[in-house]
Amino acid sequence: MLMSVDTDLLRVLADPLRLQIVTLLARETLCTTHLVAETGARQTNLSNHLKVLRDAGMVDTEPCGRFTYYRLKPDVIASLAGQFAELAETARATAAADRKRSCP
Amino acid sequence: MLMSVDTDLLRVLADPLRLQIVTLLARETLCTTHLVAETGARQTNLSNHLKVLRDAGMVDTEPCGRFTYYRLKPDVIASLAGQFAELAETARATAAADRKRSCP
DNA sequence: GACTGACATCAGCATGTACTGATACTTTCA
DNA sequence: TGAAAGTATCAGTACATGCTGATGTCAGTC
Secondary structure (H helix, E strand, O other): OOOOOOHHHHHHHOOHHHHHHHHHHHHOEEEHHHHHHHHOOOHHHHHHHHHHHHHOOOEEEEEEOOEEEEEEOHHHHHHHHHHHHHHHHHHHHHHHHOOEOOOO | OOOOOOHHHHHHHOOHHHHHHHHHHHHOEEEHHHHHHHHOOOHHHHHHHHHHHHHOOOEEEEEEOOEEEEEEOHHHHHHHHHHHHHHHHHHHHHHHHOOEOOOO
């Protein structure tokens, strides 16, 4: 069966530090220095996670002198939100109808 | 900062087999035998994953003779969907406003 | 009561993951 | 032009994760 939600994206967001980065970037475009300061993570650890987010296609980079700005791709989050909304609606309707398959 | 989405729940759903189980249960209440048949997973592997879903508070169990039925808790999925919807809206508004913090 | 079916639990193993420290590369500054 | 700042990459390590096979427990059947 086709998955209802993209598990590769879920795995990327399931890490607390990466989710924090995504949440910060949802509010404003920031550079690596900003993100180190806001998250308290070490610079190389943050870079590792930023690479995971880039590879997952969730953020774009934007050089600015020797700073690198990261910008979230809102459509990726919107797509995930849509998938969860569908799953939630299906679950709600099923609970309301109390659908239960017979014993085998 | 408080997380925008529950990463413990995300980690639970980030596994393809567990997400498949949740998707099947979103459509109807099923027993372990049904789930083995629908997913093709081995019985002990499926039981391991069902335990993870129970421990995460995503499903309830319902004994029925020697069968065990699993019922999805729709409010858990609805809550996650709501969290993603908020994150998506924040991201969309930020992209529209083109918010970018100045260089440090 | 023995047997069968359904399913939960557990230990072991292979693989994946997240962090650290070291280091390389690029840009800017003095 | 060399030093400093910013950031990316990499190897190593410790821990987490997912699967398997074996096995235990409980409900139903004969």
